[in-house]
Amino acid sequence: MAVVVQKYGGSSVADATSIKRVAQRIVATKKAGHDVVVVVSAMGDTTDELLDLAEQVSPLPPGRELDMLLTSGERISMALLAMAIANLGLESRSFTGSQAGVITNSAHGNARIIDVTPGRIQSAIDEGAIPIVAGFQGVSQDSKDITTLGRGGSDTTAVALAAALTADVCEIYTDVDGVFTADPRIVPTARNIPRISYEEMMEMAASGAKILHLRCVEYARRYGVPIHVRSSFSVKEGTWVVGSLATAETTNEGNEMEQPIISGVAHDRSEAKITVVGVPDKVGEAAAIFTALADAEINIDMIVQNVSAASTGRTDISFTLPANDGQTAMNTLNKLQEKLGFDSLRYNDQVGKVSLIGAGMRSHPGVSARFFDAIAGAGVNIEMISTSEIRISVVVGMDQVDEAVAAAHRAFDLDSDQVEAVVYGGTGR
Amino acid sequence: MAVVVQKYGGSSVADATSIKRVAQRIVATKKAGHDVVVVVSAMGDTTDELLDLAEQVSPLPPGRELDMLLTSGERISMALLAMAIANLGLESRSFTGSQAGVITNSAHGNARIIDVTPGRIQSAIDEGAIPIVAGFQGVSQDSKDITTLGRGGSDTTAVALAAALTADVCEIYTDVDGVFTADPRIVPTARNIPRISYEEMMEMAASGAKILHLRCVEYARRYGVPIHVRSSFSVKEGTWVVGSLATAETTNEGNEMEQPIISGVAHDRSEAKITVVGVPDKVGEAAAIFTALADAEINIDMIVQNVSAASTGRTDISFTLPANDGQTAMNTLNKLQEKLGFDSLRYNDQVGKVSLIGAGMRSHPGVSARFFDAIAGAGVNIEMISTSEIRISVVVGMDQVDEAVAAAHRAFDLDSDQVEAVVYGGTGR
Secondary structure, three states, X not given: OOEEEEEEOHHHHOOHHHHHHXXXXXXXXXXXXXXXXXXXXXXXXXXXXXXXXHHHHOOOOOHHHHHHHXXXXXXXXXXXXXXXXXXXXXXXXXXXXXXXXXXXXXXXXXXXXXXXXXXXHHHHHHOOOEEEEEOOEEEEOOOOOEEEOOOOHHHHHHHHHHHHOOOOEEEEEEOOOOOEOOOOOOOOOOOEOOEEEHHHHHHHHHOOOOOOOHHHHHHHHHHOOOEEEEEOOOOXXXXXXXXXXXXXXXXXXXXXXXXXXXXXXXXXXXXXXXXXXXXXXXXXXXXXXXXXXXXXXXXXXXXXXXXXXXXXXXXXXXXXXXXXHHHHHHHHHHHHHHHHOOOEEEEEXXXXXXXXXXXXXXXXXXXXXXXXXXXXXXXOOOOEEEEEOOEEEEEEEHXXXXXXXXXXXXXOOOOOOOOOOOOOOXXXX | OOEEEEEEOHHHHOOHHHHHHHHHHHHHHHHOOOEXXXXXXXXOOHHHHHHHHHHHHOXXXXXXXXHHHHOHHHHHHHHHHHHHHHHOOOOEEEEOOOOOOEEEOXXXXXXXXXXXXXXXXHHHHXXXXXXXXXXXXXXXXXXXXXXXXXXXXXXXXXXXXXXXXXXXXXXXXXXXXXXXXXXXXXXXXXXXXOEXXXXXXXXXXXXXXXXXXXXXXXXXXXXXXXXXXXXXXXXXXXXXXXXXXXXXXXXXXXXXXXXXXXXXXXXXXXXXXXXEEEEEOXXXXXXXXXXXXXXXXXXXXXXXXXXXXXXXXXXXXXXXXXXXXXHHHXXXXXXXXXXXXXXXXXXXXXXXXXXXXXXXXXXXXXXXXHHHHHHHXXXXXXXXXXXXXXXXXXEEEHHHHHHHHHHHHHHOOOOOOOOOOOOOOOOOO
């Protein structure tokens, strides 16, 4: 008998009909002989509606109270789901994050999980009941206040519970069939990726693939929790996110080396590019720039510095950052112009990042060359390049992202013979 | 510095505008130098909307899950109210029933308060913050599950907290100016009652006055908590519900005996009358009837048995009960007909109860006679009569309730010179 943690997002429990459908799926898993623990998000637009109410009473609500407010969303969906399961004849009990033992720090709105003590969840399992746990929420260790985990919170709750319960798998249900080799809306021939390593999935998430949050994959990797991303609208196998060894062992499909080394192409249109022009080429200039930006709590993604032109003694430094932080970053740097002595700043938010992700990329020469060739062949100009062990990213013009993704996808033979990807949405399928 | 517990019902926090208005009232109380603890109900129709959702997923939801669902309502209103107060520059913290230390038994949907351990509330007060507590909810002592207190629950939460904190007063805010000598919709000249004893208020509540629930008044009486019922739409004094001695001491208005002995006229249209016709006049017949009804969990209100007619050896027994339970009661009694040997059953839900309430009624002869005279003078036929130390109730035809109430109100000089009563409703005044 396996322990299975299943996480259902807001679109899977958007209304009473969806909740009843999810209940049937949970009951089927239980009847197949597994111990099921469910993690659930708030219904559909609940969180936005609650935020709207908060805005009406206060322009800047205290974090503690905002967390208290928002956590009512999962309270509603989890109680309804437990009722729907009870109506199918099985016992089910809902638990808040606090009741489930999700202990966090006190950072309201973006709390970190410190510990998980799932005593009540384990008792419910032992008594044959199906526990339904509120995702996205916990209780602070110090003040016993209700907290929320921030972006990707419900997925993280599911993985953390799976780790604490030493579950066999953490199933993340969504409205697509898994992780694809590219966004199916851009590349209709994109294929579902059957297996991917934690590291590659982390690169995919960091490169703009929205299906799993980076934080949840990091947590799963640290505790070795196998994740199965799949659709709540079909019974197809989705994407397994696993450690490299675990993959070979658990799936028994033979040698890892036979896998294609390229997992997929991700893209991200949410970033902007800033170029600091004419930075004096002396020690400590780059450090001063990025320290100032870090002090302003701005996360920098890619950084490129060209070799200094000997004739001028000056260099250009370009970096990308979330476009939301663009204004703050420009203000911060403008204040430093006199002190640092650079010539000017250039800002461009009409950019996009295209990334090729694949394990063992470095050990296969020619991957970079083929990637750049493909992009050039599509008539797309590359503005910046950055690489890691298992990723190559380029920055291109925003309106050329689609062409670059499609060209790279084709160049690495990722296209399937037919259109496989189905984005289900709320059609009830 | 006094400790004041203020309870705001759903109509007082129905939307963002109302919540901001209530926040101003709370802040004004705090700035006047009092320590304020607030108890709040769910916003407007939230509870009905949640019940509707529950009905959509399950025809008979488990009590534990229904409580989990419904308690999200206060979670929303209390967080928003705390935000609105913070926006006015004061610190405020919201607490669930569980966090506030409201410990109950495990009777989901109708839990009884076993203990109140308001350690976190006291700490918040000591630190100068305004605690906002969710009404209507608690946590079960045995299983640590979330419970709800059932009808009148939020008022009871407020009184229980006031008792545990030895508050100086528990203010119950509503949409009328207090307790009136009769329902102002029936008797436009009804007056606000400035002071009333717990016992009279309990009789008023049991006789159909909806402004305070019987249970909350019982709790206040047991722990000697003064209740001040008043409107959240005005600053007028409302009605003080107090112990008889406390009244004279605290208000210093002189001798209790100078008060008019009649407090008011209450009415109730929610009951039905059942007559068991031709009950054999022998020992144990009445006991058998009412034991059967008690076993069916039916609450009986008035019971009247006429003297047996010597010639037949049979008697009639009439009683009133909530009309909702009428069908169950008739079924229960029909099954007993052969065993008990009565002739037939008569059912009438077109009845109403009119009650005259006043301390010391028994020691003032002639009150009953004047009450019956007044009703007869209005052309209303009396079907049943029952009395207590401080109450006389009659059952009349439902369509004659208004006339009977008005006539009694007039006969005991309860009319004011002018129309005083204002029912505020949601007009924002």
